[in-house]
Amino acid sequence: MAAPVLDRRARRPDRAAPGSFGTRSRTLFRPRRVAVGVVVLALLWEAVSLLVTRGVEHPEFVMPDLVHVARYGLPGLADYYTGWLGGTPPSAGGERTWPMGLAALVEHGAISVGRILVGFVLGLAAGVLLGLLMSASRAVRNAGFGIATLLRTLPVLALGPLFTLWFGATSAMSVSFVAFAVGLVMLVATMTAVANLDLDVVRYSRSLGLGAFAVQRRVVLPAILPELGGAALVAVPLAWSVLLASEIYGIQEGLGWMMGKAVQFTLVDRITVIAVVFVLLTFVMLRAVQAISARITRWAE
Amino acid sequence: MTAAVPARARWSAWFWRAVGVAVLLTVWQLIALAVYNLAVLPAPIDVVENLVRNFGGSAGLAYLGLSETSYLGNLRYTAGIVLTAWLVGSALGLSGVVAARLQWVRDLTDPVLYVFGVVPVVVAAPFALIWFGFGPVGQWILVAFFSYVTVAVASLAAALRLAPRYEEYAATLGVAMAARLRTVVLPAVAPATSSAVRVALGAAWSLQVVAELFGSETGVGRVIAVRAKTGDVPSVMAVIIVLGLVALVCDLAVARLAKRSGAWQ
Amino acid sequence: MAVKSMAVKSAGAVDLAAAPRAEATGHTAAPAFRLRDLVLEYREGTQVVRPIDGVDLEVPQGEFTCILGPSGHGKSTLLRCLAGLIAPAGGTVEAAGEQVSGPGADRGMVFQQDAIPMWLRVEDNVAFGPRMRGVPPREYRERVDRLITEVGLDDRRRAWPRQLSGGMRKRVAIAAVFANDPDVLLMDEPFSALDFFTRSRLQNLLLQLWAETGKTICFVTHDIDEALVLADRIVVVKDGGIAMDVPVAFPRPRGEELRALPEAQDLRRELLDILGEG
Numbered sequence: 001m002a003a004p005v006l007d008r009r010a011r012r013p014d015r016a017a018p019g020s021f022g023t024r025s026r027t028l029f030r031p032r033r034v035a036v037g038v039v040v041l042a043l044l045w046e047a048v049s050l051l052v053t054r055g056v057e058h059p060e061f062v063m064p065d066l067v068h069v070a071r072y073g074l075p076g077l078a079d080y081y082t083g084w085l086g087g088t089p090p091s092a093g094g095e096r097t098w099p100m101g102l103a104a105l106v107e108h109g110a111i112s113v114g115r116i117l118v119g120f121v122l123g124l125a126a127g128v129l130l131g132l133l134m135s136a137s138r139a140v141r142n143a144g145f146g147i148a149t150l151l152r153t154l155p156v157l158a159l160g161p162l163f164t165l166w167f168g169a170t171s172a173m174s175v176s177f178v179a180f181a182v183g184l185v186m187l188v189a190t191m192t193a194v195a196n197l198d199l200d201v202v203r204y205s206r207s208l209g210l211g212a213f214a215v216q217r218r219v220v221l222p223a224i225l226p227e228l229g230g231a232a233l234v235a236v237p238l239a240w241s242v243l244l245a246s247e248i249y250g251i252q253e254g255l256g257w258m259m260g261k262a263v264q265f266t267l268v269d270r271i272t273v274i275a276v277v278f279v280l281l282t283f284v285m286l287r288a289v290q291a292i293s294a295r296i297t298r299w300a301e
Numbered sequence: 302m303t304a305a306v307p308a309r310a311r312w313s314a315w316f317w318r319a320v321g322v323a324v325l326l327t328v329w330q331l332i333a334l335a336v337y338n339l340a341v342l343p344a345p346i347d348v349v350e351n352l353v354r355n356f357g358g359s360a361g362l363a364y365l366g367l368s369e370t371s372y373l374g375n376l377r378y379t380a381g382i383v384l385t386a387w388l389v390g391s392a393l394g395l396s397g398v399v400a401a402r403l404q405w406v407r408d409l410t411d412p413v414l415y416v417f418g419v420v421p422v423v424v425a426a427p428f429a430l431i432w433f434g435f436g437p438v439g440q441w442i443l444v445a446f447f448s449y450v451t452v453a454v455a456s457l458a459a460a461l462r463l464a465p466r467y468e469e470y471a472a473t474l475g476v477a478m479a480a481r482l483r484t485v486v487l488p489a490v491a492p493a494t495s496s497a498v499r500v501a502l503g504a505a506w507s508l509q510v511v512a513e514l515f516g517s518e519t520g521v522g523r524v525i526a527v528r529a530k531t532g533d534v535p536s537v538m539a540v541i542i543v544l545g546l547v548a549l550v551c552d553l554a555v556a557r558l559a560k561r562s563g564a565w566q
Numbered sequence: 567m568a569v570k571s572m573a574v575k576s577a578g579a580v581d582l583a584a585a586p587r588a589e590a591t592g593h594t595a596a597p598a599f600r601l602r603d604l605v606l607e608y609r610e611g612t613q614v615v616r617p618i619d620g621v622d623l624e625v626p627q628g629e630f631t632c633i634l635g636p637s638g639h640g641k642s643t644l645l646r647c648l649a650g651l652i653a654p655a656g657g658t659v660e661a662a663g664e665q666v667s668g669p670g671a672d673r674g675m676v677f678q679q680d681a682i683p684m685w686l687r688v689e690d691n692v693a694f695g696p697r698m699r700g701v702p703p704r705e706y707r708e709r710v711d712r713l714i715t716e717v718g719l720d721d722r723r724r725a726w727p728r729q730l731s732g733g734m735r736k737r738v739a740i741a742a743v744f745a746n747d748p749d750v751l752l753m754d755e756p757f758s759a760l761d762f763f764t765r766s767r768l769q770n771l772l773l774q775l776w777a778e779t780g781k782t783i784c785f786v787t788h789d790i791d792e793a794l795v796l797a798d799r800i801v802v803v804k805d806g807g808i809a810m811d812v813p814v815a816f817p818r819p820r821g822e823e824l825r826a827l828p829e830a831q832d833l834r835r836e837l838l839d840i841l842g843e844g
Binding site for chain 2: 649650651668669670671672673674675677679681682683684685686694695698699726727728742743746752
Binding site: 025026027028029030033034036037038040041062063138139140141142143144145146147149150152153154155156157158159160161162164165166237238240241244245248249259262263266268271274275278279282 | 316322407412415422425427432506511522525529542549
C-alpha cells in the first residue's frame with residue numbers, strides 16, 4: 001500500500017519534489033507539447049479552410065489551406081518587387097517566381113529593418129538622455145512625469161496619420177514615429193529608475209569628489225542600466241508594431257506597405273508569409289537586444 | 302512609493318506634474334504661433350475649438366458619409382469595444398493561474414501563448430479582421446485575444462514564481478486544491494497580474510484604433526483616417542487627444558482598483 | 567491559567583508522564599505518529615538524495631518532541647513527511663493510526679520562513695484555516711479572539727503582516743495554527759531567524775499554549791539550548807537515521823537555572839558530541 005509515490009512531474013527539484021503529494025507542483029514548459037500544440041493549430045487551420053472551401057467561391061481570399069499558402073504566398077510577393085536586386089519583376093513583365101518573391105522580401109525587409117534600427121537607436125538615445133536631464137531635480141522630474149504620463153496614454157499607434165501629415169510618406173516619417181514611441185518608453189523608464197535609485201550611491205560618489213556630470217555618466221547611468229535593459233526589451237515589439245502601423249500608411253516601401261497592399265485585396269497567403277517574417281524579425285531583434293543588455297550589465301546580480 | 306510618503310510631498314509631486322503639463326501646452330502654443338499654419342501644427346486652442354465644435358455632431362463627418370457623425374458617437378463605439386473586449390480577455394487571462402498548477406491546462410494554452418506571447422500583435426490584426434470582418438466582431442476578437450495573451454503570460458509567470466510554502470501552509474490547514482488556487486495563489490499573483498491588466502488596457506486602445514484604421518464603418522480610427530486624408534490636422538489631433546484622455550481616466554480607475562487590492566504589499 | 571498548569575507540571579518534575587498526555591486530553595490510544603522503516607528521497611539535479619534511510623519512530627500523543635540535527639541531515643524533510651507534504655519513498659507513516667496520504671487539518675505546520683498569506687489582516691489570518699474549511703463562524707470566533715489576545719496582538723488585529731515585526735508574524739503563524747485546532751503541531755525551525763529575546767519570549771508563549779491545549783508538538787531545531795528548554799524528548803536525526811533518542815525530564819518552567827543543572831550540562835555535552843562528530 002505504501003508504494004513510493006514518485007511524482008512523474010518531478011524533473012527538477014525546485015518545481016516538484018519527487019514523492020510530493022502535489023502541493024509543491026509547478027507545471028512545466030514542455031517544448032514537445034508546444035510543438036504538438038502548434039501542429040494541432042495548423043491542422044485546425046487546415047480543417048477550417050476545408051470547411052470554408054465548400055461555402056465560398058474564392059476561399060483563397062478568406063482562408064486558403066496551408067499548402068496554398070506555401071505555394072503561392074512567397075511567389076505572390078514578387079508583385080511588390082522593384083527589380084532592385086536584379087532579375088525581372090512581374091511589374092516589368094516577369095513571372096511570379098520564388099526567387100522574385102524572396103527578392104521582394106529581402107528588398108522590403110531591408111528597408112524596414114533599416115528604419116526600425118535607426119528609429120530604435122535614436123529613440124533609445126534621446127529617451128535616456130532626456131530622462132537623465134529631467135532627473136536633475138525632483139521638481140523637473142515630476143514635471144517630466146506629468147508630461148510623460150499624458151503622452152503615454154495617447155494611443156501611440158493612432159498617431160501614424162499625424163506623422164504622415166508632418167513628415168510626408170517618407171522613411172523619415174517611419175523613423176521618427178518609431179523613435180517617438182521608443183523614446184517615450186525609455187524616457188519614463190529612465191526617470192523611474194533614477195527616482196528609485198539608492199541615494200547613498202550618489203552621495204558616496206559625491207563624497208569621492210565627482211562632479212555632477214561625472215556622477216550622471218559614471219554612476220547614475222551604469223546603476224540604472226539593468227532597468228533600462230528591461231525597458232528596451234519591452235520597446236522591441238512596440239517598435240515593430242509602430243513600424244507596421246507607419247508603413248501601412250501611404251509609404252511605398254517596406255514590409256508593412258506590402259502587408260497593407262495584401263490586406264487591401266485580402267490575399268491571406270501573402271499576409272501569412274509577411275506575418276511570419278515579421279514575427280521572426282521581432283524575435284531576432286528581441287534576442288539581440290537581450291544579448292546586448294546582458295553583455296553590458298553582466299556585473300549585475 | 303509606499304503609503305508612508307508624506308501628504309505634502311505627494312501634493313508637491315502633483316503640483317509639479319501640473320506644471321509640466323502647463324509648460325508642454327505653453328511651448329506647443331508658442332511653436333504653433335511661430336509656425337502659423339493649421340495644416341502643420343494647430344495650437345492647443347485650435348484643437349480645443351475643433352473638439353468643442355464637433356463633439357456632439359460634425360457636419361464634416363456627415364458630409365464624408367460616416368454613420369456616426371459626432372466625435373462622441375465614434376468615441377462611444379471605440380470605447381465600448383475596447384472596454385468589453387479587454388474585460389473579457391483579461392478575465393480569461395486569469396487561466397494562467399490554473400495553467401501554473403495543472404499540466405494539462407498548461408499544455409493546452411502554452412502553444413497559443415508561446416506563439417503569440419512575443420508577437421507584435423498588430424500583425425495578427427489582418428487575420429482577425431479578414432476572418433471575422435472589418436467591423437465590431439473582428440475588432441472585438443482581436444482586442445480580447447490580445448488582452449487574454451498579455452494577462453495569461455503574466456499570471457502564469459507570477460504563479461510559477463510563487464514560493465511553494467504559501468500553498469503548503471494552506472494545505473496543512475486542510476484547504477483543498479481548488480480553494481488554495483482561489484484564496485492563496487490568486488491573491489498572491491494579483492499585483493503582478495493587475496499591472497499586466499493595465500498594460501493590456503493601455504495597448505488595447507492603440508490596437509483598436511489600428512484595427513479601425515485598417516477599415517471600419519465607425520470609430521475613432523475611422524475619423525482619423527478620413528480626416529487625415531483631407532489633411533485636417535486639428536481634427537486628427539482633437540480625436541487622438543480626447544481618446545487619450547478617456548484612456549487616462551480608465552487607467553487611473555484601474556490603477557485605483559489595483560492599489561486597493563494590493564494594499565497588503 | 568497557564569501558570570497553574572505549568573506549576574502542576576513542574577510539581578511532577580522528573581517524571582516524564584507529567585506532561586499533558588493522551589488520557590488527559592481524551593484522545594484515542596494510537597500514537598500521534600508511528601514511522602516504520604521510513605525512507606525519504608528527493609532529487610537534486612540528476613542525483614537522488616536520501617536524507618532519511620530506515621527510520622523507526624513512535625511519538626505518543628501530547629508529547630513535545632524536538633527533532634535535533636545538523637543542517638542537511640533530513641530533519642526538515644522528516645517533518646515535511648509527517649505533514650504529508652512529501653510521500654515516503656519506502657516504509658510507512660501513520661498519524662493517529664491512519665496512513666498519511668497528504669496534508670490535512672489534523673497536522674498543522676509552522677514554517678521557517680513566513681508562509682502566512684501576506685494579503686490577510688492579522689485577524690483574518692488567524693481565522694484562515696477554519697474559515698477555509700467551512701467551519702461555521704460561531705464555532706471558531708471565540709477561539710480566534712482568545713488566541714489573538716494570548717499571543718499579544720489585540721491592538722494589531724487589523725494590521726497587514728508586512729506592518730509587523732518578524733517576531734509578531736511568528737505570533738500570527740502560531741495563533742493561526744492553534745486556531746485551526748489540529749491534533750499535532752509541526753514546527754520547522756520557526757524561531758531560527760529571530761533575535762535571542764524574541765525567541766525566548768516566543769518559546770514561553772508556545773509552552774503556555776501547549777500546556778493549555780495538550781497538543782502533540784514536533785519541533786525541528788538545530789539549536790541544542792532551544793531543544794533543552796522546550797522538549798519532553800529529543801530525537802537526534804543524523805546520517806539518515808536516529809543517532810539518539812533521549813527523554814528530557816527537567817522540571818518546568820525551565821529558565822536560566824536550567825544551565826546550572828548538572829544533568830542538563832551532561833545532556834548538553836552529550837548532544838554536542840553527537841552533533842559535532844564527523
